[in-house]
Structures are given as structure tokens and as C-alpha cells.
Amino acid sequence: MKKTVWILTLGLSLCGHAFAQNFDDYFVDKTLRLDYIFTGNADKQDICLDELSSLPQWAGRHTHLSELPLAGNGEITMKDKATGKVIYRTSFSSLFQEWLGEKEAKVLTRGFENTFLVPYPKQPAEITVTLKDAYQKPSATLTHEVNPKDILIHQRGMSNLTPHRYLWKGGSSEKCIDVAIMAEGYSAKDEALFYKDAEIACESLFDHEPFKKLKDRFNIVAVFSESKDSGVSIPRNNEWKTTAVSSHFDTFYSDRYLTTRSVKAIHNWLAGIPYEHIIILANTDTYGGGGIYNSYTLTTAHHSMFRPVVVHEFGHSFGGLADEYAYDEAPSPLYPYSVEPWEPNITTLVHFEDKWKDMVKPGTPIPTKPQTDEKLLYTKVGVYEGGGYTKKGIYRPTTECRMKINEAPVFCPVCQRSLERLIRFYTE
The missing domain is CATH 2.60.40.3250 (Peptidase M64, N-terminal domain)
Structure with a gap:
């Protein structure tokens, strides 16, 4: 998010x-x-x-x-x-x-x-x-x-490993990307629920390209990191829980931003289990999540938008994709207009040739008018204004995408290409 x-x-x-x-x-x-x-x-x-x-x-x-x-x-x-x-x-x-x-x-x-x-x-x-x-x-x-x-x-990790089970095994760690799905806010009585939620997260990921066609390049392990309390902390409601990695909503006073600063705790739970990328499932129906590149994905598991949100956040933490939605007129402090963002799916046009210019049909106007044909919403590559939290001066590849709205059924072609390149980088 x-x-x-x-x-x-x-x-x-x-x-x-x-x-x-x-x-x-x-x-x-x-x-x-x-x-x-x-x-x-x-x-x-x-x-x-x-x-x-x-x-x-x-x-x-x-x-x-x-x-x-x-x-x-x-x-x-x-x-x-x-x-x-x-x-x-x-x-x-x-x-x-x-x-x-x-x-x-x-x-x-x-x-x-x-x-x-x-x-x-x-x-x-x-x-x-x-x-x-x-x-x-x-x-x-x-x-x-x-x-x-x-x-x-x-x-670390020589004995007393956290309980875990593999949900999918494409091959050896040398040839595959190891993803650990962790429990947060699941008490001892919630163990079966966690494994069920982890299965849903795994299915959701492999429902999306390019993960679907490159499924054999992944190993997915579910790790039951038990919490004392069920649920997670919601500070604005004065709700504080004792959980495996001490996550909470209201990060930076943003209602939906669910994160943890207890990063060492995450890795202590995973010690001894092969892992490279991390998805943390929060036992709550409150909407929210967060994804930080090469750190972790953390998302609610019992909201109706669980499936699209866990994939969206993994787009951040694994794929380094930027948010494509926008809500501010002023530029975000993270994305100065004079600099080309390093995220592969947004651009300020400073160095557009390094982004998806090769995927834009010659003669396409910049900015590109948003598509109204439902068949083109997620596939027609152009230069659409609005992205990186800013309405003006930052552009995204398609009208809609998994990195923009929960209703999008797919990653756009630009995001798919970037994800596939990254998967191949790790495994070839």
C-alpha cells in the first residue's frame, strides 16, 4: 500500500x-x-x-x-x-x-x-x-x-524451528524463490485458520501472471508464528494486542497503513526455515496492509479484499512496484518531479526511455486519455497521468492495474514484464 x-x-x-x-x-x-x-x-x-x-x-x-x-x-x-x-x-x-x-x-x-x-x-x-x-x-x-x-x-535456526508446512514446492532453494507466509495475531486456537488463510494467499498469488506461468520457480512455506492474543493492534480504537511481530494499523497516522517496526522478531521466527521474501498475514477483518521492497508484505487476512490486497502488497515487497493511485495535487516528497522514480511502473518522463517507452505504440499522445473500453482498461499501454500519490506530473502505464485498484483482475503489461524480469533474475 x-x-x-x-x-x-x-x-x-x-x-x-x-x-x-x-x-x-x-x-x-x-x-x-x-x-x-x-x-x-x-x-x-x-x-x-x-x-x-x-x-x-x-x-x-x-x-x-x-x-x-x-x-x-x-x-x-x-x-x-x-x-x-x-x-x-x-x-x-x-x-x-x-x-x-x-x-x-x-x-x-x-x-x-x-x-x-x-x-x-x-x-x-x-x-x-x-x-x-x-x-x-x-x-x-x-x-x-x-x-x-x-x-x-x-x-540461529539450528533447533526448535517454528512450526511450518510447505504449501507449494517448485524445486530446490538454489533454483527457486523461497517465500515464507507468517502468522500475525493468530493464537494457539487459530492455527488451523492460519493455514487456511495462507492457502488463500498462495492461491491468490498464483492466480496472477507472471507468477502463474512461473509457478515452478517458487517455494511457498507457511510458518505458524503463534501470538498470545488473537487479532492485531488498532491504536485509533485504543486496541493493543500482544502478537508475534507487534504489528499495528495507523502507521504514520494513516488508518489503513498496517506495518511493524519489530523486524528482528520477524526474522527470529523464520530462523532455520529457508526464506528470502516474507508475507505476513494479520488475523483481522480491518482493511489495510503495507509492502516494503525486500522487507515484508503485511496484510489483513479476513477483509473481503484479502485476495487482491495480498497480491498488491507483494507487488511492492517482492517486485518493487509503486502505487499507481493518486490523491494529492502537490508532488509527494518521495517523488520530486526533477528525478525519474526508480520504481518500474511510474515515470516523471525525465528518463522515460528507461521505463516502458518501448511498449507504447508510436503516435500515442502524452498524457494518454484514460480508456473507457473495459477490454482496454488493464491492457492498453500509454502514459496516463496520476500515480505515486500525485495527480499531476507523474504517470502510470495503463488506466487501471492491480497496483492501482483492488478491482483490477491483473497486473498491467508493464508490471507483468517487470515482475517476470525479476523472477528470471533470481532464478536463471
Whole structure:
């Protein structure tokens, strides 16, 4: 529901494997979990290392290791210390960076948990974490060394794993994208209900292209992270629950924005279970959700719009797709008009050639008039004004899309292409 991502590196599908680095040259089959605290305010931001943990296996990609999947609002780069060679890169967005666009960030300094997964290096490595501002310029950077033999790297996931069951298994973690569906606000008596809801979420995802045709490139595991209370916190109603990851509505005082800042708790529940992307189901019928690129999807499971919303939010957290709806006349602080957004499905036309210009029929007017033919609402690619929360100056690919309205039955062709490119990036 909130923000998230950008286009794959030009020519990514053409990079081939001629220059591909061999995973086994630099990594063992384990995960290095990086816990950070992002702190600061609208004027100044900092990054603090919190903790390093080791997980029993690596569930991420084995190819394109030194390439970014998407640009994101931040980057992690790992270098081999001895040679200085880049051996792994990934990107992300964070709730902290969204908060920086809020009025509160002008008068208050806060800290937010953030956790990232990288392959476990064989030899000492240097890791650099960089946050970028709305103009895509570095705003904070931290570089630190990791010695894989450090005795204080916390060993997690070796025993007492959270109860879980696979809903779909396309193959090995080396060849597939591992998605964990977690329980939030499901008490012990709600276990059967959670697994039923997780099945619905899984079905909903695979009802949409390109996930449907590339289903065999995914593994989906449902993880019963038990809460003390049933339901989730709704601050505006003075309802506070004790739940697995302490989620709540009213994030940034927005009724529908459902998130959690307890990111370490999410990953503690999942330790030892192969996972790369995360969907959290909230046991509530209150409408809402949130999706943050390479962090998590969190969505209500018992509202009538559960099916479309969980897919929409996964479009954010997995695919880095932006919201295509608009409600403000003034530009969002996240999307200055002078900068091309890094999300693949919105544009300011600053560098439209990097977006979906190749999918627009020559002679199509810009902006494009919204389609009225129901058959063309979701498929006729053009340059339609309104997106990224702003009515003017930001454009989306089609009149309607899963990233714009819940009633849309599909992702638009531009979103589908971007998602497919990303799936292939992770698995080929």
C-alpha cells in the first residue's frame, strides 16, 4: 500500500553467464543475517550495526551475485577483503525512509530496525550499506568488516524451528524463490485458520501472471508464528494486542497503513526455515496492509479484499512496484518531479526511455486519455497521468492495474514484464 522500486539493469537478460561469478568460490551454503538500526531525522541519517547472525543455509540467488536486482532506496555491497572484488550486491527500501517524508521527521529523531540476508562468505569480507534520498543521492553510509569465523556471530535456526508446512514446492532453494507466509495475531486456537488463510494467499498469488506461468520457480512455506492474543493492534480504537511481530494499523497516522517496526522478531521466527521474501498475514477483518521492497508484505487476512490486497502488497515487497493511485495535487516528497522514480511502473518522463517507452505504440499522445473500453482498461499501454500519490506530473502505464485498484483482475503489461524480469533474475 505504501512505497517501493525501479527497473532492472539495462541488458540484464543479455548479461549471460560468460562473466558470472561462481557462488562456491566465495560463499558457503549458509546465510549471514545483518541487523541494523537506521536512525535520524529529515536533516541527518545514520546507520548502526546491531548484530550479525548465521542461519543454516542460503535461500537466495546463486547467479547475478554482483548485480542489483532493482535500484531501491538503499544498497548493500559485499566485497572480498583480500582482493576488493564485489562479490554480492542487493537493494532495499525501508519504513525509516518513508518516515523521513513525514512531518514528524522534521521535529523528531527516531530509530528503526532493519534486517537483510546475504550469503555467508568463506573469507573476511567488507560490507557497505548505503541509504539514498528522494533524489537518489547517498544520505548515509556504513562500512564494516565481517570475519566469518567471529565467535560472536549468533548461531540461529539450528533447533526448535517454528512450526511450518510447505504449501507449494517448485524445486530446490538454489533454483527457486523461497517465500515464507507468517502468522500475525493468530493464537494457539487459530492455527488451523492460519493455514487456511495462507492457502488463500498462495492461491491468490498464483492466480496472477507472471507468477502463474512461473509457478515452478517458487517455494511457498507457511510458518505458524503463534501470538498470545488473537487479532492485531488498532491504536485509533485504543486496541493493543500482544502478537508475534507487534504489528499495528495507523502507521504514520494513516488508518489503513498496517506495518511493524519489530523486524528482528520477524526474522527470529523464520530462523532455520529457508526464506528470502516474507508475507505476513494479520488475523483481522480491518482493511489495510503495507509492502516494503525486500522487507515484508503485511496484510489483513479476513477483509473481503484479502485476495487482491495480498497480491498488491507483494507487488511492492517482492517486485518493487509503486502505487499507481493518486490523491494529492502537490508532488509527494518521495517523488520530486526533477528525478525519474526508480520504481518500474511510474515515470516523471525525465528518463522515460528507461521505463516502458518501448511498449507504447508510436503516435500515442502524452498524457494518454484514460480508456473507457473495459477490454482496454488493464491492457492498453500509454502514459496516463496520476500515480505515486500525485495527480499531476507523474504517470502510470495503463488506466487501471492491480497496483492501482483492488478491482483490477491483473497486473498491467508493464508490471507483468517487470515482475517476470525479476523472477528470471533470481532464478536463471
